[in-house]
Amino acid sequence: MLNRREFGMLGAGLAMSGLAPRLAMAKDSGFKIMMTPKWTGFPYFELTGDGAKAAAKDLGDTVIYAGADHADVSLQVETLQNFVTQKPDAIILAAIDLNAVAPVLVDARKKGIVVATYDADAAVPARDFFCNQLSYEQAAKLMLDCALIDVPEGGEIAFIAASPTSPNHMAHIKIMTELSQSDAKYKVFKPVDTQFAADDDAKSYDVAVNLMQAHPNLKVIISSSAVSAPAAARAIEASGHVGKVYATGFALPSAIKRYLENGSQKAFGFWDPFELGYVVAYETHMKLAGKFDPSKVGATIEVPKANATFTAGKDGEVVYGKPLIFTKETVGKYNF
Amino acid sequence: MASRAKRQWPFWEIALVVAIFAAGAWSSTLSPYYLSVDQLFSSTRAFIIPGLLALGLAVVVSFGEIDISLASTLAVGTVALSKFSAAGAPLSVAAPIVVLICGVCGVFNGVLVAKWRLPSLAVTLGTMGAFRGLAFIVGSEVGYTDFNDAYSWLGSEYLFGGVVPASLILFAVAAIAVWFLMHRTIYGRRCFSIGLNPDAAWFAGVGVIGVKIAAYALAGAFAGLAAIVWIGQYGSARGDNADGSILFVVTAVVLGGMDINGGRGTISGVALALFLLGTIRNGMGLANIGGPTQTVVLGLLLVGGVLRPAFAAALARLRRPVESADAGA
Numbered sequence: 001m002l003n004r005r006e007f008g009m010l011g012a013g014l015a016m017s018g019l020a021p022r023l024a025m026a027k028d029s030g031f032k033i034m035m036t037p038k039w040t041g042f043p044y045f046e047l048t049g050d051g052a053k054a055a056a057k058d059l060g061d062t063v064i065y066a067g068a069d070h071a072d073v074s075l076q077v078e079t080l081q082n083f084v085t086q087k088p089d090a091i092i093l094a095a096i097d098l099n100a101v102a103p104v105l106v107d108a109r110k111k112g113i114v115v116a117t118y119d120a121d122a123a124v125p126a127r128d129f130f131c132n133q134l135s136y137e138q139a140a141k142l143m144l145d146c147a148l149i150d151v152p153e154g155g156e157i158a159f160i161a162a163s164p165t166s167p168n169h170m171a172h173i174k175i176m177t178e179l180s181q182s183d184a185k186y187k188v189f190k191p192v193d194t195q196f197a198a199d200d201d202a203k204s205y206d207v208a209v210n211l212m213q214a215h216p217n218l219k220v221i222i223s224s225s226a227v228s229a230p231a232a233a234r235a236i237e238a239s240g241h242v243g244k245v246y247a248t249g250f251a252l253p254s255a256i257k258r259y260l261e262n263g264s265q266k267a268f269g270f271w272d273p274f275e276l277g278y279v280v281a282y283e284t285h286m287k288l289a290g291k292f293d294p295s296k297v298g299a300t301i302e303v304p305k306a307n308a309t310f311t312a313g314k315d316g317e318v319v320y321g322k323p324l325i326f327t328k329e330t331v332g333k334y335n336f
Numbered sequence: 337m338a339s340r341a342k343r344q345w346p347f348w349e350i351a352l353v354v355a356i357f358a359a360g361a362w363s364s365t366l367s368p369y370y371l372s373v374d375q376l377f378s379s380t381r382a383f384i385i386p387g388l389l390a391l392g393l394a395v396v397v398s399f400g401e402i403d404i405s406l407a408s409t410l411a412v413g414t415v416a417l418s419k420f421s422a423a424g425a426p427l428s429v430a431a432p433i434v435v436l437i438c439g440v441c442g443v444f445n446g447v448l449v450a451k452w453r454l455p456s457l458a459v460t461l462g463t464m465g466a467f468r469g470l471a472f473i474v475g476s477e478v479g480y481t482d483f484n485d486a487y488s489w490l491g492s493e494y495l496f497g498g499v500v501p502a503s504l505i506l507f508a509v510a511a512i513a514v515w516f517l518m519h520r521t522i523y524g525r526r527c528f529s530i531g532l533n534p535d536a537a538w539f540a541g542v543g544v545i546g547v548k549i550a551a552y553a554l555a556g557a558f559a560g561l562a563a564i565v566w567i568g569q570y571g572s573a574r575g576d577n578a579d580g581s582i583l584f585v586v587t588a589v590v591l592g593g594m595d596i597n598g599g600r601g602t603i604s605g606v607a608l609a610l611f612l613l614g615t616i617r618n619g620m621g622l623a624n625i626g627g628p629t630q631t632v633v634l635g636l637l638l639v640g641g642v643l644r645p646a647f648a649a650a651l652a653r654l655r656r657p658v659e660s661a662d663a664g665a
Contacts, residue, residue: 039627064624067627073570097479163472165576
């Protein structure tokens with residue numbers, strides 16, 4: 001019993017000693033930043049982690065990158081809980097479920113920890129700002145532009161999303177559907193179906209095959225999932241639909257290079273994940289140093305390495321917004 | 337047989353206790369943040385939800401069957417709770433009905449397995465998908481988060497000066513209740529007897545079908561209880577709640593010494609295995625050890641748990657000559 005009380009006092013002592021420097025503040029480097037992606041081990045997220053570490057190196061901070069090896073929200077909450085216990089200056093995450101991570105993040109913010117999201121946002125009160133890779137509108141247009149490169153004359157298109165609860169995928173599909181009805185440039189497309197594949201390679205393959213069987217006039221399969229889009233490209237090749245059906249959407253260049261080079265596919269879109277990681281860590285540093293306030297609409301931040309200035313929008317959303325299109329000619333330039 | 341079993345030392349439980357302390361000591365060297373009362377208690381919250389599922393699963397495993405649909409049943413429970421919350425029903429009304437709904441999911445499994453004699457792995461693999469789909473349909477495309485404080489009390493409140501999670505106390509009560517059921521009542525003995533030899537149990541007058549259906553119903557009801565804790569802990573009801581957590585649950589049951597073929601095992605072992613897994617995960621998490629490494633460790637422990645009966649049998653074979661010599665003298 002006495003032991004336990006002693007431990008308790010030890011804990012309280014640690015908590016206070018951890019709090020003291022934060023109250024004193026006025027630091028402008030040497031921050032401890034902890035980062036967790038949706039899941040570790042996937043090249044895209046590893047690159048964002050490398051980018052954040054590069055920013056930390058330039059600015060004199062430390063970035064610790066950790067997380068579970070599959071997208072499981074209860075494991076992500078556990079990771080975040082462990083982060084909070086370690087009293088970092090800031091936490092950066094890509095949220096699996098925007099609401100489920102909210103309680104632990106709100107708790108973190110109460111303790112004075114700056115919370116930033118990238119790739120996939122958390123509930124607005126649970127974080128300080130969201131470094132959005134592309135606005136939903138930009139993303140939707142980018143994917144439709146790729147589809148136009150595939151099939152300039154248009155036709156039937158179908159979507160593959162991760163699940164009905166993945167916020168960005170569903171928003172992209174909604175906007176793409178609206179654009180195909182309202183925007184003259186995209187009116188050539190007619191959305192016919194939406195299927196779900198849980199960011200799973202084998203499932204995406206099966207779903208793509210089913211879509212081609214169910215819709216004989218299908219021209220393009222579009223997915224915001226960097227897992228599903230390459231799987232659809234593989235399914236098109238394996239089922240002998242090359243030249244009749246195209247896959248597009250978001251994909252890592254390394255995953256779709258061979259399809260672009262052998263001519264079975266024409267275009268995919270993405271952004272630079274390394275630079276996205278760099279930018280979110282840079283913005284986090286500036287927020288900690290008091291040089292960037294994302295809560296003020298119109299606040300700007302210049303990131304020299306990214307050659308760009310970013311502006312805070314509504315609800316602390318800072319759009320990174322540098323889309324890339326990979327084609328046969330350009331795909332060789334990228335090494336991720 | 338029973339009296340002899342009682343006199344034996346519970347070697348596996350002792351081994352688990354030793355392992356828990358070893359893991360704790362190791363964790364405290366991994367991370368300076370590990371050893372504080374607040375941290376230790378709040379870290380237990382990470383395994384209370386799989387823990388409740390494991391208690392239910394242990395009852396099913398005691399007679400040699402399995403239920404891998406429990407995580408999906410939990411999702412049915414969370415989306416059902418969201419409907420009650422949206423309708424403004426008080427928790428005192430919603431909670432029993434949700435536990436009942438999840439229990440009915442369990443009964444469905446139980447009838448297919450016990451009455452129609454279908455293999456439980458195939459049945460619950462099917463219902464794992466079916467219940468998950470049901471949760472997605474009922475929960476619709478967007479998650480529900482608008483729970484009031486009464487709904488989240490059980491999963492988010494800390495008692496005794498804000499140190500002990502309320503859900504930990506719930507888990508302790510549940511564990512003791514299941515321990516009593518399995519080791520101090522006739523029902524528990526019937527479960528284990530079916531696991532040892534279903535035909536012999538039937539000839540001895542055990543209502544095999546009823547016992548099995550009751551166990552599946554209990555496991556489902558525990559998933560419903562876990563759903564209530566989930567809402568408090570994460571505040572989010574969606575079709576994909578607890579997806580992928582079943583590996584941890586099965587690992588805890590097997591590592592706890594429940595024979596996957598039925599007939600042997602203890603609930604205290606399962607509870608200790610949960611503490612061991614929780615301690616290891618907590619320590620590795622605080623040391624920011626990568627996810628793949630953690631999964632490998634979890635998988636190795638599962639293999640260790642499965643190999644344990646074979647290892648114990650080999651040990652027993654080595655010891656047997658000595659024992660018979662003792663009996664002769």
